[in-house]
Amino acid sequence: MTLVTNITWIEGLVGGALIGLASSLLLLANGKIAGISGIVGGLFQSKKADRNWRVLFIVGLIFGGIITTLINKDSMLFNDIPSLGRASVAAIFVGIGTAFGSGCTSGHGICGISRLSKRSILATLTFMLTGFITVYLGV
Numbered sequence: 636m637t638l639v640t641n642i643t644w645i646e647g648l649v650g651g652a653l654i655g656l657a658s659s660l661l662l663l664a665n666g667k668i669a670g671i672s673g674i675v676g677g678l679f680q681s682k683k684a685d686r687n688w689r690v691l692f693i694v695g696l697i698f699g700g701i702i703t704t705l706i707n708k709d710s711m712l713f714n715d716i717p718s719l720g721r722a723s724v725a726a727i728f729v730g731i732g733t734a735f736g737s738g739c740t741s742g743h744g745i746c747g748i749s750r751l752s753k754r755s756i757l758a759t760l761t762f763m764l765t766g767f768i769t770v771y772l773g774v
Contacts, residue, residue: 658745661692670742671696672733736761 658669665688667674674689717725733739736758738747744762747755 654741654745655749658741662746668742668746670738670746672730672739673742732762 661667661669667688669692674692678686678689678693729739736743738755738758740759740762743752743755743758748759
């Protein structure tokens, strides 16, 4: 998949700050770590009261992307969208990886590293190295 982007460093800085703010607010308000895989997984295992904030968080992620695209249609253009089969295989590997790694890049990379968790630092380095290798090989 080829991604053409016109995002400036300022937009990246603002986006990163908003992710950090949202993660901090979730931790302060609910005492929960903003790990997307844990939030999604908890949808099927949690009590109804706990499920509500999870649904709202995921809806916010989806609508945030939609709103950003509507505001600035040139911010992200996909020239080559992967097939459903390829995307499904990738999703399965991501799911297996998050299960073995006890979390995903958002939980480990944003929240875990900020708490100086050695396990999260190692997990994030592994995620990044695997991503670099995948891009290099053109998989």
